[in-house]
Amino acid sequence: MQLVKDWIQDLPVADLYTDSIRNAIDYVLDGARTGRFDLLSPEVHPGERASVGAKLEYEVLRNFELPKTKPLDTHIVGIPVDIKATVGSNWAIPTEAHCQLCLCTQIQLKNNRHRTWLVRAHTSWLYRGKGNKDGKRGLAVDARDNWSIPLYDWTPLPINPLRYLSEEAAARIFAKKPGQTRRLLMMFRELEGHIIPRNAILTVGAGNDDPMRRARQVRALAEKEGLMVLCGDWLDSRDIAATRGINLRAGEWIALKEESEAGAA
Structure with a gap:
């Protein structure tokens, strides 16, 4: 023993x-x-x-x-x-x-x-x-x-961030419409500041083709709302996250408010 x-x-x-x-x-x-x-x-x-x-x-x-x-x-x-x-x-x-x-x-x-x-x-x-x-x-x-x-x-034990969603938000994010890119944007908006593992994105995109590609497409849409969508697979994202004191690992995502908006708040 x-x-x-x-x-x-x-x-x-x-x-x-x-x-x-x-x-x-x-x-x-x-x-x-x-x-x-x-x-x-x-x-x-x-x-x-x-x-x-x-x-x-x-x-x-x-x-x-x-x-x-x-x-x-x-x-x-x-x-x-x-x-x-x-x-x-x-x-x-x-x-x-x-x-x-x-x-x-x-x-x-x-x-x-x-x-x-x-x-x-x-x-x-x-x-x-x-x-x-x-x-x-x-x-x-x-x-x-x-x-x-x-x-x-x-x-x-790490909590799946999807569990932080309200029932109303979860119903909208897991609805059949709009398309998964828009629903992923809703998810990032609702879970702003939470580290989101790859598995959570696959769950939101359940049954659809290539949810990870859709997640990458969310970046441009999120920018229009003053959100940065970062992914730990990208060096620039890890660097940006590090400036906020966040250790973003490979396969992890996070949505953060742009600095100017965050400062104004």
């Missing part, structure tokens, strides 16, 4: 998990096809929310550069480790992981945060009984709190 802990804690664990969880949620929502952007929306089936954990396993393997191996999910310094996650309050520990090391992540969607423990899933620490039909059993809360190793404290 100490060897695995030492290996993990040499890495930016919280950041890697944050990225992994965000990617897993985006994958489940599939916004580019469905137009969905909120995992707690009634449009999302509870089974889909639960599947975030299954997808997260592969995102963690990718971000931590770990192999997919048997008998559990991976090996860390030659030691078998299972990767578990829940959007609820407990995990379903499979029989093959009983008494084995597990990375257990809890995602609180309502509070937009997450945390992860390294746990030895002793059978004496699992809830009594046969468990579910697959023999999976939950981990006792006192075992989690007293005999596991927290890898990082509660860490914020």
Whole structure:
């Protein structure tokens, strides 16, 4: 357990998990096809929310550069480790992981945060009984709190900026008309000052051709309204954002008021 802990804690664990969880949620929502952007929306089936954990396993393997191996999910310094996650309050520990090391992540969607423990899933620490039909059993809360190793404290989970839209604004932005260029302009106008990831643009343009090209076309329209639409893929945009104290990364967009207008305000 100490060897695995030492290996993990040499890495930016919280950041890697944050990225992994965000990617897993985006994958489940599939916004580019469905137009969905909120995992707690009634449009999302509870089974889909639960599947975030299954997808997260592969995102963690990718971000931590770990192999997919048997008998559990991976090996860390030659030691078998299972990767578990829940959007609820407990995990379903499979029989093959009983008494084995597990990375257990809890995602609180309502509070937009997450945390992860390294746990030895002793059978004496699992809830009594046969468990579910697959023999999976939950981990006792006192075992989690007293005999596991927290890898990082509660860490914020980035909020999809589309969730900041009012119901009225969202209805206009996701309507079939006007065309997606105009609707993307509405989005930038409503979310002025918010960093907008590429996935949010694909979600607004769900079902349409080349939303990213339409986003680039928004720049000229936005300028007429005194808005600068910046993209982290462009060096000049990154430089402009930096002058405002904003670190705009590749794939990220932001709409900012022109300096003169901002100063007048």
